[in-house]
Amino acid sequence: MIGRCGSAILVSIAFMTIGSGCQKELGQQAKPPVIRIAQTQDRLLNPLTEEIKKTLREHYPAEVVTVTPRSLTNNARSIEDREVELAVIPANVAYLAYTQGWDDLHQAHKKLRGVAVLDTIALHLIARENSNISKLADIRGKRVAMGRKGSTTAVTAEMILESLHLTPEDVHAEWVSGDVAIEELRSGKLDAVFNRGNDQEFAVEEVMQKLLRVKGVRFIPILRSETEDIRSTHPFLRPISVPAGMYGHHSEVETIGVDSLMVCRDDLPEELVYWITRTLVELRPSVARSTHVDPERVHATPIPLHPGAARYYRERELFH
DSSP states (O other): OOOHHHHHHHHHHHHHHHHHHHHHHHHHHHSOOEEEEEOOSOTTHHHHHHHHHHHHHHHSOOEEEEEOOSOGGGHHHHHHTTSOSEEEEEHHHHHHHHHHOBTTBOSOOTTEEEEEEEEEEEEEEEEEGGGTOOSGGGGTTSOEEOOSTTSHHHHHHHHHHHHTTOOGGGGTOBOOOHHHHHHHHHHTSOSEEEEETTOTTSOHHHHHHHHHHSTTEEEOOOOHHHHHHHHTTOTTEEEEEEOTTTTSSOOOEEEEEEEEEEEEETTSOHHHHHHHHHHHHSOOHHHHTTSOOOTTTTTOOSSOBOHHHHHHHHHTTSOO
16 A cells, blocks of 8 residues: 555656656657758749648648759759758659769669659750751751750750760760850851750740740750650650740740659658648649649659658559
């Protein structure tokens, strides 16, 4: 039998235990996890970041902060090195990074996990009218700007060359982009220029408008039949059209594009990634109109899905 004194001691211990537990819980609540998103001034990512912030405030308390990346090509490395938790990466870069390494980290980025396919970014091919380039295969033997060496533009252009059984040497590749490419196209030092839609080195619309204002240049289409040959070796490249008048006075142009992926690190909590994924798919109409997230393709990443994302897609019966 426990005496009055003993009972008091037990009650005191119980209160101390509860109190310490409450203090621990309060301490944990006072320090929500920090979710860092590699953020650029991007028409797509900015509104999505705001939507993620709103959702997490309601369903998974976390502090969302944005981090300016060194460049788009560094985003895979930033995830792998635990510098950020979320980033947008082109699908071809994500695949190469996950399977073999990327940039100056020559080992597979096994921490990368897929969250969602966001949209598809077009690759533009512009050529001088006197270059005798009227279709993609005509670039053999021509002087072609491929983008900066190692950039996402260059990686995508090299994959297209590979599908044509060409090397950069076969097209006398110049590893330049932006204003340098424009001036060399204008002066006749270049016959054609590849330019990818979300290259972060410059404002894409401004560069495309400048390219198309160069006297005697035109869009070169990459036709659906050519796209299918490219997709046989690089399935994450997809047919896409550049709408008429997007960069000035031009008609609709068939070309090829690459998906942009939201990726995360493999050790993020399942519940956290579940709510992030749900946010990206179930966007409010006003936000959805400014993005191009396709609910039927949102799960089609070339790298493994994070368990939180996979759980959401199973619930939606988009993924089995």
